[in-house]
Amino acid sequence: MPTRHPSRLSLALLASLLPAVLGCQSTSNRPANVVIDLVQQGQYEAAVVEAKSLIKHKPDDPELQRLLRDAEIALLLSQGRDVSFSGDPERSLEYFREALRLDPDNDVALGWVAKTRVQLAESHLDYALSLTDPHDLDEAEAEFEIALSHIPEGNYGSRVERIRLQAELGLVRVLHLKTYHETLSASQFEEGLRSFREFLLARAKHGFDVAYEHHSGNKKAQTRSKEVDVIMANEGISKAEGLEADGFFHAARNQFRMVLLIDPKNAIAREGLDRTDLEARANEHLSSAQMKIIRGEFEQAAELIEDAGEMTTDQADSVGLVAAELEDARLAKLYETAVGLERDYRYPEAVAAFEVLLEEVGFYEDAVARRDTILEFIQLAEECYANALAATTDEEAASYLRRIPVFWPEYKDVEQRLAAIEARAGDGDGN
Numbered sequence: 001m002p003t004r005h006p007s008r009l010s011l012a013l014l015a016s017l018l019p020a021v022l023g024c025q026s027t028s029n030r031p032a033n034v035v036i037d038l039v040q041q042g043q044y045e046a047a048v049v050e051a052k053s054l055i056k057h058k059p060d061d062p063e064l065q066r067l068l069r070d071a072e073i074a075l076l077l078s079q080g081r082d083v084s085f086s087g088d089p090e091r092s093l094e095y096f097r098e099a100l101r102l103d104p105d106n107d108v109a110l111g112w113v114a115k116t117r118v119q120l121a122e123s124h125l126d127y128a129l130s131l132t133d134p135h136d137l138d139e140a141e142a143e144f145e146i147a148l149s150h151i152p153e154g155n156y157g158s159r160v161e162r163i164r165l166q167a168e169l170g171l172v173r174v175l176h177l178k179t180y181h182e183t184l185s186a187s188q189f190e191e192g193l194r195s196f197r198e199f200l201l202a203r204a205k206h207g208f209d210v211a212y213e214h215h216s217g218n219k220k221a222q223t224r225s226k227e228v229d230v231i232m233a234n235e236g237i238s239k240a241e242g243l244e245a246d247g248f249f250h251a252a253r254n255q256f257r258m259v260l261l262i263d264p265k266n267a268i269a270r271e272g273l274d275r276t277d278l279e280a281r282a283n284e285h286l287s288s289a290q291m292k293i294i295r296g297e298f299e300q301a302a303e304l305i306e307d308a309g310e311m312t313t314d315q316a317d318s319v320g321l322v323a324a325e326l327e328d329a330r331l332a333k334l335y336e337t338a339v340g341l342e343r344d345y346r347y348p349e350a351v352a353a354f355e356v357l358l359e360e361v362g363f364y365e366d367a368v369a370r371r372d373t374i375l376e377f378i379q380l381a382e383e384c385y386a387n388a389l390a391a392t393t394d395e396e397a398a399s400y401l402r403r404i405p406v407f408w409p410e411y412k413d414v415e416q417r418l419a420a421i422e423a424r425a426g427d428g429d430g431n
Helices: 007-024 032-040 046-059 062-085 090-103 107-130 136-150 158-182 186-214 219-245 249-262 269-297 298-311 315-342 349-363 367-390 395-400 415-431
Strands: none
Touching: 007 032, 032 046, 032 062, 062 090, 062 107, 090 249, 107 136, 107 158, 136 158, 158 249, 158 269, 219 249, 219 269, 249 395, 269 298, 269 349, 298 315, 315 349, 315 367, 367 395, 395 415
16 A cells, blocks of 8 residues: 555544553554654554554554544545545444544544534525526425534534524524415414514514623523514414414424424424324325326225324315315216216127226116116127027018117127128129
């Protein structure tokens, strides 16, 4: 493996690794110094291989175990840094976290993890802020949540606090916009004003929190912040419950989520979110089922309706109505199929199709009359055909055969037999 010049990463790592290692390896001719030299040269993979080779001979040696761990950490940090510089911070974070698994207190690994998480949070935040079209609200919401999930805990300065604030305010704004669009037909301007006022309350709360953080003796700011929490939570719950009562389950779910952003421990909001989430999913299933019914995909529609029925407690009537739509559509399809076969003069198949329909419902529009009429046609055709075959003269046979095409044009070989009779009659005239 070619020798690389030590980077700032390897030097920083060595600063934390070498004191522990060199404490028990004081002479340059000891085998462990080979591992240390490889790390100093940036040959981390070779250092890991060498450390593993040494530990095979002394598997219980704690210093060699520590040496192997430090070499592995150096390799993981080097790999993570290279991946990060190549533009893949998510993959690099896996390397840094694996290094922390080996040594949870490693300052270098902790620093890279925090730095990478901040980079990811800012990247997702910038993308979320770029999604301004109303059709992109779902994606923007997901991106803001991802940004918040990447922000590391602890005090990492004003940049991290700015990212956190922008993501929180952006998420609240997106949820307000989603609620606005979902309930626009019912509330329009009034709902818009209310959403706007609540957005200002969120900003006011942030101001009170920052004031208290800068001066812990400012009890008034702390009290006002708690008052804003109570007001926003109560208004949010009241609004969410009203939307839920009116059947706007998606909007109610978003409103409960906003309350939980303000007060994560609010039990009423948590129960409401769980409840409306199920109702919203059930509503989505019913909408999808109706589309499946229109497309004639009845089995998939039935599965969606069944799932919706298991989810909901407030939409039993809607489930029943969509189930009735499915049954009506399915029976209509059976009827249309049978009628289509009848119109194509495929009488035996049409009778079978009508029988399938009538076995299920007993009576459906004029299905009984159509089936009975077709059965009469079949019987009449068979009788006429049999009489034609038994006739002693072509004229008698033709009289029977000509009756059949009137109600069954494609019955057996009637047309061919009539043509043959006409041909024979023509030959007789010629003679």
